[in-house]
Amino acid sequence: MSVKCQVVMDIMDKVAPRILAESWDNVGLLIGSPAQNIERILVCLDVSEAVIERAVQENYDLIIAHHPLIFKPIKNLRTDLPLGRMIGRLLKHDIAVYAAHTNLDTVRGGVNDVLAELLLLKNVKPLDISYEEELVKLAVFVPMEYKDVVQTAIGNAGAGQIGNYSHCSFSVIGVGQFLPLSEAKPFKGNCGILETVNEIRLETILPAKILNKVVKAMLKVHPYESVGYDVYSLKNKGNLEGMGRIGELNEPTTIDEFAKIVKNALSTNQLRVVKSGNKVVRKVALCSGSGAEFIGKAAYAGADVFVTGDVKYHEAQKAVEQGIHLIDAGHFGTEMPVVQVLAERLRSCMEKQGRQVEIIADDTSRDFFTVI
Ligand SMILES: [Zn+2]
Structure with a gap:
């Protein structure tokens, strides 16, 4: 059983979103292709020659490391020098490399x-603090009798999370008006006749990053053919990371x-x-x-x-x-303690998706320093 490298990249972007990385950093897929097949993943701190040797000997397809192997722009790929030699060996054996550096430092659980x-x-x-989560407000107009179903759907999709409270929203009663055109299939009323409906204006707050998911969940249960809703940018911020x-x-x-x-x-x-x-x-x-x-x-x-x-x-x-x-x-x-934890988290994400990939945490690397 294998997965495409893209699947692992998507999971890694949930575990340690790249948006949390410092601007000077170099994270994500550094070597390989999102299309390549991955059966075995080695999680480590550094992509050292010893780690690469182990990956070659034990048939790993992907190395996920904390420190980026390629950090500064490369001007040559000389295989007589350490970096070129390592990259050459990885390419020769089709081993991909992914880095999660300052994003893994910053993220909760990192x-x-x-x-x-x-x-x-x-x-x-x-x-x-280096990152403030962007928030948006979603306001949607819902016929009275559909208030609960829409409210539940957007709440379940993650909207309205404020501190220790979920499914937070505010609603006011009002009157909606529409004129169904000739091609319309209105939920209520007839084509060519101006219609009014008792509606609720339902509003809630959510992180901008889940807006698409929430709107999709809302549209799925909303009874209207064309749904009226507004999305506002907000000045207040969500989770602070750093x-x-x-x-x-x-x-x-x-x-x-x-x-x-x-x-x-x-x-x-x-x-x-x-x-x-x-x-x-x-x-x-x-x-x-x-x-x-x-x-x-x-x-x-x-x-x-x-x-x-x-x-x-x-x-x-x-x-x-x-x-x-x-x-x-x-x-x-x-930093080394994160390696086990990251491997464990990846394993559980893969299991939740029903994927079978072997994920091993490097336990052989040692500190360069020894004390005499
Ligand atoms: Zn470090």
Whole structure:
């Protein structure tokens, strides 16, 4: 059993929408074709030579990686150099490559949330908002007796979701008027005669991205031959997404104790701790991978400690100056946990669609750094 690569791409776009990627990033299908058949998928952090070798030996058709193999524009494809050699080998063995990078960092349930969950944080929110969901208002005119059926259909399609409430809508009673032309097949009245109907103006709010789905569901149950409805752009925004996370610990602890929690949760022996006095740790900010640029933001947001990777000397100095503890748990250490979770999520999406594709999480890659 196999699926077209496009099927996997569509699922990946639900798991980590490309719209969430930073503008400088390079995500999506990087090598291969949406039309190629996929039977086996290897999920990993980096498309390294070792990962490619495994994909060749174990007949994988697609590698889904967090870090994009092709990042900067390519000016040559020299097979005597590492990147050209890797791309050449992938093409030779018909292995496609897909990347989900900053979109997987940002998305709910992605790299940062996996890290926040491992550190047992609660009340978790994005640290640096980079995306605000666009909302629209849909207003549709419905004959009285069809109010409930239309209301239910658009609610079931996802419209009217406000916080912890679904199927939210507002309706007012009014009178609709229409003149059926000669070709018309009116729900009520006759051709050539002006008709009035008691109608409801039903309005609801929804994310712009599901507008087509909601309108389709509405048209399916609406009794009119030609349905009158309006779609308005709104200034208010929906879900906020962004890089990093900030949350709270169940109980306050010391920086030494918290460092142990991080070390155990990430199963790493590479933890560098920058202490800023004896400050108790309650609020925790984090950013998977290289997040030192958010130290100031984390301190400003009231975090007692910031967990990330790739910290340099002067960034550590900045943390101390800003009165926030800093834990460098490594780029690899803070990101590798997502690989298992992503593979699991893909598997469950495939199963829901009744597709049979083998999805394996890379468990052999190791951090480039070792500690002596
Ligand atoms: Zn990374």
